[in-house]
Amino acid sequence: MAQEKASASSRDRIVAAAVAMIAEDAGASLSVRAVAARAGVSTGSLRHFFPTQRALRDEVLARIYDEVASEGWSQDPALPARDRLVDCLRQVLAPAGVGGQAREAWGKVYEAFIVPEPTDEVRAAYLAMEQEGQRRVESWLAGLTREGALAPGDNTRRARFLMTVLNGLATERALPARESILASETETLYMAVDCVLSSGA
Structure with a gap:
């Protein structure tokens, strides 16, 4: 259960970070490294949710x-x-x-x-x-x-x-x-x- 919450939290942080990047720059490329860094997750975690x-x-x-x-x-x-x-x-x-x-x-x-x-x-x-x-x-x-x-x-x-x-x-x-x-x-x-x-x- 705790792992499911952590996964949901990581996914939400990734999406929130990417939304913020698009809000700042409509043409943002949403590179894996940039989004992961902004969300505070590993690139592997990001790829897990978004291949x-x-x-x-x-x-x-x-x-x-x-x-x-x-x-x-x-x-x-x-x-x-x-x-x-x-x-x-x-x-x-x-x-x-x-x-x-x-x-x-x-x-x-x-x-x-x-x-x-x-x-x-x-x-x-x-x-x-x-x-x-x-x-x-x-x-x-x-x-x-x-x-x-x-x-x-x-x-x-x-x-x-x-x-x-x-x-x-x-x-x-x-x-x-x-x-x-x-x-x-x-x-x-x-x-x-x-x-x-x-x-x-």
């Missing part, structure tokens, strides 16, 4: 998006579906910040995924983030479909559209703006959500 970097990154991204979802998603069908979905999408954008914070976050993504040659490792890291984001948005859309607020249809395609909107808005947050970026962002989010909610099969 590959991909397994660790997938777990970290799932944890991050689950936290975003639990904070942002309201299952209360009494609230309008469009407002709930917009609030969820805002939660995805929130970590990027606005102005200087957004420029710094976007710069890290640029340095991690655009500047370097698209090696298998770089591609896998980016695709893992993209797929986890897509999965989370699809789960929100599936919930709305079950409630009857969204007509059955291709939620993968709808999620891809919403992710493209989010990517554009995240970039826009880092650029100079003439008006209140948050006001225009809200208008864009509602337009995108209305487009999805009105889409048929």
